[in-house]
Amino acid sequence: MAGATDTPMMRQYLDLKAQVPDALLLYRMGDFYELFLDDARVAAAALDLTLTSRNKNDPDPVPMAGVPHHALDAYLRRLLDAGHKVAIAEQRPGASAKLMERDIVRVVSPGVPMDPEGLDAREPVWLGALTRSGGAHPVYGLAFLEVSTGDLRLAERPDAAEALAELHRFDPRELILAPSVAEDAALSPGFSGRTLSAGEPRAFDAGAGRRRLHAQLGVADLAAFGASGLDPALAAAAALLAYVTDRARVPLGHLQHLAVLPRGSAAVLDEATRRNLELLRTLRGGSRNGTLLALLDRTLTGPGARLLRDWLLQPLVALAPLHARQDAVEALTDARLRRPTREALREVADIERIAGKVAQARAHARDLVGLQRSLTALAPLWGRLAAVPALAPHLVEDLLPDVADDIAATLVDDPPLALTDGGLIRPGVSAELDRLAALGRDGRQAIAAIEERERARTGIASLKVKHNRVVGYFLEVTEAQLARVPADWHLKQHMSGARRYMTAELKEYEEAVLGADDRRTALEHDLFLALRARVAAAVPRLMALARAVAFVDTVAALAEVAVERRYVRPLVDDGLTIEIEAGRHPVVEAAATDERFVPNDLALDAQRRLIVLTGPNMAGKSTVMRQLALTVLLAQIGAFVPAARARIGLCDRLFVRVGASDDLARGQSTFMVEMSETAWILRHATPRSLVLLDEIGRGTSTYDGLAIAWAVAEAVHDSARCRAIFATHYHELCALADERPGVLNQHVAVSDRGEQVRFLRTLRDGGASRSYGIQCARLAGLPEPVLARARALLVELEKRPVHPPPSRQLALFAPSTPAPAPAPVAPALQALADALRAIDPDTLNPRQAHDALYALRALLPADTGD
Ligand code: ADP
Ligand code: MG
Numbered sequence: 001m002a003g004a005t006d007t008p009m010m011r012q013y014l015d016l017k018a019q020v021p022d023a024l025l026l027y028r029m030g031d032f033y034e035l036f037l038d039d040a041r042v043a044a045a046a047l048d049l050t051l052t053s054r055n056k057n058d059p060d061p062v063p064m065a066g067v068p069h070h071a072l073d074a075y076l077r078r079l080l081d082a083g084h085k086v087a088i089a090e091q092r093p094g095a096s097a098k099l100m101e102r103d104i105v106r107v108v109s110p111g112v113p114m115d116p117e118g119l120d121a122r123e124p125v126w127l128g129a130l131t132r133s134g135g136a137h138p139v140y141g142l143a144f145l146e147v148s149t150g151d152l153r154l155a156e157r158p159d160a161a162e163a164l165a166e167l168h169r170f171d172p173r174e175l176i177l178a179p180s181v182a183e184d185a186a187l188s189p190g191f192s193g194r195t196l197s198a199g200e201p202r203a204f205d206a207g208a209g210r211r212r213l214h215a216q217l218g219v220a221d222l223a224a225f226g227a228s229g230l231d232p233a234l235a236a237a238a239a240l241l242a243y244v245t246d247r248a249r250v251p252l253g254h255l256q257h258l259a260v261l262p263r264g265s266a267a268v269l270d271e272a273t274r275r276n277l278e279l280l281r282t283l284r285g286g287s288r289n290g291t292l293l294a295l296l297d298r299t300l301t302g303p304g305a306r307l308l309r310d311w312l313l314q315p316l317v318a319l320a321p322l323h324a325r326q327d328a329v330e331a332l333t334d335a336r337l338r339r340p341t342r343e344a345l346r347e348v349a350d351i352e353r354i355a356g357k358v359a360q361a362r363a364h365a366r367d368l369v370g371l372q373r374s375l376t377a378l379a380p381l382w383g384r385l386a387a388v389p390a391l392a393p394h395l396v397e398d399l400l401p402d403v404a405d406d407i408a409a410t411l412v413d414d415p416p417l418a419l420t421d422g423g424l425i426r427p428g429v430s431a432e433l434d435r436l437a438a439l440g441r442d443g444r445q446a447i448a449a450i451e452e453r454e455r456a457r458t459g460i461a462s463l464k465v466k467h468n469r470v471v472g473y474f475l476e477v478t479e480a481q482l483a484r485v486p487a488d489w490h491l492k493q494h495m496s497g498a499r500r501y502m503t504a505e506l507k508e509y510e511e512a513v514l515g516a517d518d519r520r521t522a523l524e525h526d527l528f529l530a531l532r533a534r535v536a537a538a539v540p541r542l543m544a545l546a547r548a549v550a551f552v553d554t555v556a557a558l559a560e561v562a563v564e565r566r567y568v569r570p571l572v573d574d575g576l577t578i579e580i581e582a583g584r585h586p587v588v589e590a591a592a593t594d595e596r597f598v599p600n601d602l603a604l605d606a607q608r609r610l611i612v613l614t615g616p617n618m619a620g621k622s623t624v625m626r627q628l629a630l631t632v633l634l635a636q637i638g639a640f641v642p643a644a645r646a647r648i649g650l651c652d653r654l655f656v657r658v659g660a661s662d663d664l665a666r667g668q669s670t671f672m673v674e675m676s677e678t679a680w681i682l683r684h685a686t687p688r689s690l691v692l693l694d695e696i697g698r699g700t701s702t703y704d705g706l707a708i709a710w711a712v713a714e715a716v717h718d719s720a721r722c723r724a725i726f727a728t729h730y731h732e733l734c735a736l737a738d739e740r741p742g743v744l745n746q747h748v749a750v751s752d753r754g755e756q757v758r759f760l761r762t763l764r765d766g767g768a769s770r771s772y773g774i775q776c777a778r779l780a781g782l783p784e785p786v787l788a789r790a791r792a793l794l795v796e797l798e799k800r801p802v803h804p805p806p807s808r809q810l811a812l813f814a815p816s817t818p819a820p821a822p823a824p825v826a827p828a829l830q831a832l833a834d835a836l837r838a839i840d841p842d843t844l845n846p847r848q849a850h851d852a853l854y855a856l857r858a859l860l861p862a863d864t865g866d
Contacts, residue, residue, distance in 0.1 A: 032066040254360070
């Protein structure tokens with residue numbers, strides 16, 4: 001080994017690699033980035049590169065793989081997508097030593113991506129850091145940074161579960177873990193699917209975090225941000241900022257603001273709730289289409305799209321900012337204000353990410369022109385918006401006209417992508433530049449004149465002066481015209497079918513032109529860098545403006561949806577009443593094509609706080625529950641809601657759980673998951689919470705399931721005392737309404753006229769009629785005599801007392817206690833046997849089989865379950 005790697009170059013390589021042991025090192029050599037040793041093997045596999053070696057004849061060759069420098073971006077993206085970190089070592093310019101000097105200029109990783117171009121403008125890319133204080137009552141400190149926009153958030157949470165909730169909410173691509181949390185099993189669900197980086201223990205230092213942020217934000221104290229006392233969070237911030245600036249080498253001039261996320265500042269949506277409500281991704285397939293976000297996201301700018309997403313994940317619990325948002329949305333429901341606003345926003349680029357690129361000295365001329373156009377497009381709009389009382393407080397006065405003018409006066413309208421080839425700067429900006437441009441122009445004219453003259457002199461009609469980077473200027477002649485070439489031309493290049501010539505005169509102009517061009521492009525580059533530095537000084541002002549634009553864009557989008565879909569402004573207060581008149585499910589309604597969506601009324605309050613919701617399969621139970629949750633959520637982000645009228649008493653937490661058999665997306669030990677999630681709800685729900693349990697307890701045997709559903713319902717009513725809906729197929733649960741004052745039975749109605757099951761989609765008081773099972777059986781093709789027998793049995797069975805009191809019922813269902821034999825089992829068994837014999841399994845489709853099962857169950861006496 002020593003032999004192969006013991007060359008000056010390999011020693012330099014290994015030194016650089018030692019700085020970034022967890023990253024793949026791309027080592028610049030001429031036109032290639034090379035990888036060596038293990039890195040080469042990993043990259044060759046990930047990128048389908050050929051694995052070669054540097055010294056094939058050595059007994060111990062060094063594995064090597066390379067990518068061409070111009071294709072770096074594409075390869076980088078693939079390595080990042082595969083979860084790798086990549087360090088880039090460039091050659092230091094100007095060094096003339098035998099061994100080229102090299103430095104690591106950037107370390108790219110999933111949480112610290114290269115440039116915003118490759119990013120989805122609608123999604124933030126969060127990098128997180130997490131630590132935990134010591135002592136008897138540890139506190140979890142979290143810091144999250146969106147590198148492209150400099151958005152920094154800090155939070156402290158008293159237990160692992162709440163810290164985990166924040167991890168799920170931010171969903172960081174990459175997470176820096178302090179040793180104190182790396183092995184924390186309670187947090188590990190928040191680690192999967194992310195790139196994990198082990199942070200140095202001493203990087204997590206609150207004092208260092210404080211010092212870094214003081215310098216970063218230009219303040220002497222973090223009190224104004226509410227962050228001065230947050231030791232664990234500042235420790236996390238220290239590790240995070242060190243990682244980004246020192247290790248990844250990203251300058252953070254655009255980090256101008258810090259937000260602290262106090263506990264309880266937003267309604268809590270845990271991970272399961274977010275998933276079940278399909279806020280950002282659908283349950284099945286995980287697509288964006290069909291989510292609440294997709295429905296709402298009519299924003300027109302990147303900052304707006306990212307803000308809307310932020311709002312959706314942290315509904316407000318404070319009335320004042322919520323009403324302020326509602327006022328703003330309402331103002332923009334007026335088309336005379338909304339249309340011109342949205343038209344102007346269409347012209348606005350991603351100011352936030354451009355400002356980030358400017359601060360990192362990565363912005364191109366096109367970015368600056370885009371910025372200038374954005375500022376110009378906003379100018380006429382801003383005056384108009386400032387006159388609207390509901391919007392004025394959310395605007396900033398400064399539209400940076402000085403910056404816009406500077407850019408417009410300096411750069412041409414449509415600059416090229418490259419910064420070093422000239423063509424960037426307007427005439428009149430620099431007298432020297434204009435002089436160089438004129439020199440080049442004159443030279444090119446003189447060259448054109450030479451072409452004319454020589455063509456006339458030689459009679460070669462096809463004669464052309466051409467130019468390329470390697471040869472310079474030349475006269476090109478085809479073989480056929482060789483005889484006409486005059487003696488004073490010098491042959492420069494022999495091509496197949498053509499010859500290239502030079503003259504002394506041409507050479508002279510070439511030198512003038514190329515010399516002027518070189519100096520011109522260099523000067524243009526300098527002028528551009530100076531302009532970019534001037535804009536960089538305005539980054540804090542740009543960031544403030546970007547926040548205002550994001551707000552306007554987001555409320556205008558919500559207003560657009562409200563008008564298009566006929567939503568209304570809900571009355572949101574701090575009572576406990578929820579009253580929705582003619583409410584609809586926003587997403588199902590928008591997707592409905594053949595069936596018109598049937599609106600429903602819903603009311604819950606502290607007195608009538610638990611609805612036991614029954615109704616046959618497919619009636620619409622799950623839909624009506626989610627509709628309620630989404631309506632509350634919309635109301636608490638300040639949006640309008642799909643209803644004729646709504647009053648929403650603020651919710652502090654929203655829990656939505658779907659029973660195992662309804663949630664096909666998860667398979668394993670669903671019952672355990674379901675029970676632990678239910679336990680979690682019972683521990684965390686408050687009287688201000690909203691709990692929606694959809695067929696909980698289904699994942700086990702009927703006795704267990706009913707017993708658990710029953711006990712949970714009692715606990716929700718008696719101890720949590722929250723507002724809740726319990727959708728269940730255990731009709732037995734309807735008896736709870738007789739026992740508990742706050743319980744109310746409702747069902748989603750189906751029409752039973754003529755025994756044709758027709759879904760009415762309407763919510764009615766009382767438990768569901770139990771005879772739908774027989775109707776379903778009929779639909780499924782059970783023969784008429786069997787149905788008649790079933791009907792007779794049902795009448796018989798329903799005459800019997802249905803339930804013992806719930807307290808005793810529970811004991812009766814405890815698995816250890818054998819259930820006493822219910823009385824009239826024999827006729828029921830007979831009916832079952834008859835019905836079973838009538839079924840021909842080979843002729844049923846899965847749906848019919850499912851319905852037949854229900855029908856069979858309906859034949860059983862009420863209190864035997866299975
Ligand atoms: P359940 O939970 O009772 O089995 P779902 O809520 O899953 O029923 O609804 C079944 C189907 O009925 C869904 O496909 C849904 O689109 C449709 N649906 C539900 N409620 C309504 C309604 N109010 N108006 C129109 N269609 C509805
Ligand atoms: Mg359902």
